Amino acid sequence: MEKITGSQAVIKSLIKENVDTIFGYPGGAIMPIYDALYEYKNEINHVLVRHEQGAIHAAQGYARASKKCGIVFATSGPGATNLITGLADAMIDSTPVVCITGQVHSSLLGTDAFQETDVIGISMPVTKWNIQITKSRDIPNAIAKAFYIAKSGRPGPVLIDITKDAQFDLLNFEYVFCNHIRSYFPFPALNKIEIKNAAKEINKSKRPLLVIGQGIILSNAENALLDFVKKTDIPVASTLLGLGAFPNNHKNYVGYLGMHGNYAPNIMTNECDLLIAIGMRFDDRVTGNVNKYAKQAKVIHIDIDKAELNKIIPAHYAIHADAKDALNELTIEVFEKKHSNWNKEFKILEKQELNQVIYNSINPKSGKIKMAEVINLLSKKADQNTIITTDVGQHQMVTSRYYKYENSRSNITSGGLGTMGFALPAAIGAKLGAKNKTIVAIIGDGGFQMNIQELGTIMQSNIDIKIIILNNNFLGMVRQWQEMFFNKRYSFTDIQNPNFIKIAEGYGIQGKKIEKRSLLDSGINQLLKSKGSFILEVICEKEENVFPMVKTGSSVSEIILK
């Protein structure tokens, strides 16, 4: 058997795992791996980012658009520590990412050598699994394990830290795919008795409500869900990360849940007699006050992560299962039913929200442009082939409310961690993960500046993404809270922005700034039809609040419309 270096083994292993794209940034401790990569330039597309945080968010975007693992290369020390935010984001949002970091020579570990940091210790709470490799012979197995762990069960980020000597040393290369780890149980067996019991409850229920999360997407259960809903006629509400898992234009879709979600599903959470939660984890932004959450209802909770069951909301039927397996089996067990009146009750509330909030938000006649009208217009113009990425904040909530997600994996946002600076690199990754899709990154003026350097990546790698900056010259969501809960004391939320269009120009990216409502339509057309990347900066109403809102400590049914 021919001997190869640890670095060559890294690249060969990645090729075995069908990797076609790597997001990374070279540095001292990962130079041997980059040297090995040089020979595979035609087989693997390495995207040189401008900051390691950009690399990992791009890998997240890639993973969520493509169903594959996102791959990141970074060097030791600061290279590795710059990944931490992205690791935490991928961890809480269940995104499969494999990070490979270089590390100092094994003899220097623990000596405070140049660019040495305890990346294993630092990344431990924010990785599903991590490992430090000091012997080149351990590289293939570690990579095989990493891919298996990242993708299986509840997906998540993994990190492999490889010392420089292990990158240089020789090994006999043999790659064996990992499909079993004796201490790891990612595929729970479906308990048919549990399913039968849950089905009985569903058959009895007069006012059932389905609450779906990203688990539907991660287990490819979209069609299974459609079949289940077709048979049962149960109204479906979605969490932030679940958006797109169930078509927004489906007659049973009743809206988006949580703090800035729709009126009807929030109110009805406390009116239903059965709450069927699938592939979601009852985040506090979804539940509001847990002591007043769906107390009247029986709860069926289905999740592949056993630790999520009974963690926040106690379930009468806690089912540890893959969403697709569970839905398929449930569909067999449930009766065909019609819930016409119950579905109608949602429509009445929907109308209230339309009249009191939505209509005025998307059809303002005077004043500055509102975020909602931008998103509403975009949603009308963008075709089915569009993926939306967002950061966190007002623009994110408005997008989630007003963009009509009809397809799975069309929504890539930082949900659990709420990371500013996510949308731009995630859009880069999404484009490379789904090359035939149009990627629109919707970003606030604050968040845009948190990873603005990635415009350089767009320039160098010639990536085609459409960027909308919803610019209100404020850190808008914090300002909204300051207005509502801190007596309008706008402590450091008034942000002075640069000339974004000029900055874009510096990177060779076309752009346009719009302040007038009359130009919005043509501006969005120009954005969507542009050849190559384009930045549309929309100057928005400065002090606009996102409503409805479930205030902290309030019950979901105490949601306010203004």
Added chain:
Amino acid sequence: MKTYNITVFTENNIGILNRITIIFTRRHVNIESITASDCEEDGIYRYTIVIKTSQSQAIKIVNQIEKLVDVIKAFYYENKEVIYQELALFKVSNSSFKNEQINTLLKNNDAKIISLESEFITLQKTGSTAEIKKLFTYLKPYGVLEYAKSGRVAVSRPMRDLKDFI
């Protein structure tokens, strides 16, 4: 709040102890004692972790521990569900005691002398936390030069076979 004995069976990999302890740290649960050793199955490591918390928190912690890739299985038990022992060593001055006193002390407390030096003797006591504390309280007036106690080791009363989980 009750005392819970968390038993964890893991692969013997570097870093697993750290992965387990940060689960407690993050939830602000103090670890009262922790011991690690091998167990009845070759190559599998066993941790016994004693905490004071609510039952619901204990369950959640066990679920989070089991979620770790290198953890095979975790259990939680109340004190009455385990048979457990702790081990304490007391270094006391030779001159503090008369011979007959020592003998009564050893007998009454089920302790033994494990070393006899020119200046001090070392007593060993295994037993429950309360028993060890009782002996410590008794010895204190005579002057305890050093005291060290191990974490808890425990086996469960409910029957289970680790092989079922591998």
